[in-house]
Amino acid sequence: MSQNHYHVLGVPATATPVDIKLAYKRLAVQLHPDKHGGNPIYEERFKAVAVAYRVLNDPARRAAYDQQLRQAEQRLAEAQRQQEYRVQGQRVYGVPMPPPAPLRTRRPAGSAERHYRSIPKQRKFTRRDYILTFSLLAGLLFFVMIVKLTMDHVTAVSNYEDGLAAYGQRKWETANAYFTEALHFKPTYREALKRRAEIQHLINRNYREAGNDYAAALRETKEPAERATLLYRLAQCQVQLGQIASAEHNLTNALALDSTQSGAWLARGEVRLFEQRRFPGAIHDFTAGLRHRSIVGRPLPTKYLTYRGLAYFKLQDLxxxxxxxxxxxxxxxxxxxxxxxxxxxxxxxxxxxxxxxxxxxxxxxxxxxxxxxxxxxxx
The missing domain is CATH 1.25.40.10 (Tetratricopeptide repeat domain)
Incomplete structure (x- = not known):
């Protein structure tokens, strides 16, 4: 095999740039033609050293040269492998003949002389296979669930928006149907629960269904003022259903969350006056409710002034x-x-x-x- 640039410089293929530079300087001094009287042999060797250094000293050229060397080695190895698998009788010029097959000195061993070892039966599914299968199924199930939840949310929002448009046009039955459809796809849709409850409460007078929707909306609500409003409306339904203790409890909780709700004050005063006959508490609630309405500039309802006067009358404060x-x-x-x-x-x-x-x-x-x-x- 002809020498390559590494052989010319006398360094291995893994030599560092410093090693290559030192080898070049050493050989350039040794082989310079002036030291050998212009001998053409040393002149050729000096040129070969210079060419090798120019190639190996440049990183890009060295990388390309190394790639050429590797390809040449691969081609040589492939040729050797092909030679090893040639037909025994085939003769290739320049390649030595393969050694002759060994002569047999005895007959092949019989079945009695052979040793058989059973191959262990491998399981069709290993633990790794089970883990991969389970992971694939779990991922597929998770993807299907995400798609379903997304589609349900989109459908629920679309139905809610249609119901809201009908609600604004006072088409109560149509709006109620849209809100019900939205809740079919997303049962915890707070806004749809609130709107449907308002229709059942204020339009259809179906206080039981309205109370159920208000209670469901409460479970999805965290903001205190909104919770107070829902508790007040739920209490109104409970009063109509004769659930006085629950109504008074919910009105108290509503006022604890938002004491500026005049409606809750007046509603609790009405419960305490007519249902519980707690006249001092009723006077206190009517006074607070009327005061809050006056603060925000709303007209005082004569009904609650009448009720407060009745509570004073019951206490003989004429x-x-x-x-x-x-x-x-x-x-x-x-x-x-x-x-x-x-x-x-x-x-x-x-x-x-x-x-x-x-x-x-x-x-x-x-x-x-x-x-x-x-x-x-x-x-």
Whole structure:
């Protein structure tokens, strides 16, 4: 085999650039033609050393040269392998003949002389195979679940938006159907639960279904003010269903979360007045609710002024009762019920003529319950 550049410089193929440079300097000094009187042999060797150094000193050229050397070695090895597998009788020029096959000195061994060893039966599925199969199935199941959840969410949102459009157009049945469809795909969809509950509560008067939806929406709500509103609406449904203790409990929790909810104050005052007959607590709740409505600039509802006056009357605080009743009359002078209640106040104070006058006005204004009181107490 002809020498390559590494052989010319006398360094191995793994030599470092420093080793290559030192070998070149040493050989350049030894083989310089001037030291040998212009001998052409040394001149050729000096040129070969210079060429080898130019190639090996450049990293890019050296890498390309190393690749050429490896390819040449691979071709040589492939040729040798092909030669080894040639037919025994084939003669290739320049290649020595293969050695002759060994002569047999005896007959092949019989079955009695042979030693047989059974090959252990391999299991079809190894532990690794089971792990890979299980991982593949788990990944596939997880992917299917993610796709289903995504599609359910998209469908639920689409139905909710359609229901919201119908809700804005006051198409209550259509809106309720869309919200129900949205909840079919996503049962915990809070906004759909709230909207459907409002339809059942305020439009259909189906307080049981509305209460169930409010309770489900509460489980998905974390924000305190929103929870307070849902508790207030749930309590309204419970009052209609006769669940007074639960309603009072939920109204108390709503006010603990948001004490500015005038509706919850007034609703709890109504429960305490008519259902629990806790008149001081009712007065406190009506006062707080009316105060919060006044702070935000909303008109005072005469109904709750009347209720507070009734609570004062039950406690025999006739002065405060009269003040609330008269505030109602200022807003609505033709309220026959309040004329009747003022007659009751006058009757408690022993002012029979004033009581009879109030009863008479109540009857004239259409409050028929005052007629019986007038007949019993007025001549």
């Amino acid at each position: 002065t405060q009762a009269r003040q609330d009743y008269r505030r109602v009359l200022e807003a609505n002078p033709r309220n026959g019920q309040v004329h009747f209640l003022l007659g009751r106040v006058a009757q408690q104070e022993g002012n029979a003529p004033a009581a009879c006058e109030f009863f008479r006005r109540a009857v004239l204004l259409g409050y028929i319950y005052a007629d019986e009181a007038r007949q019993q107490n007025c001549p």
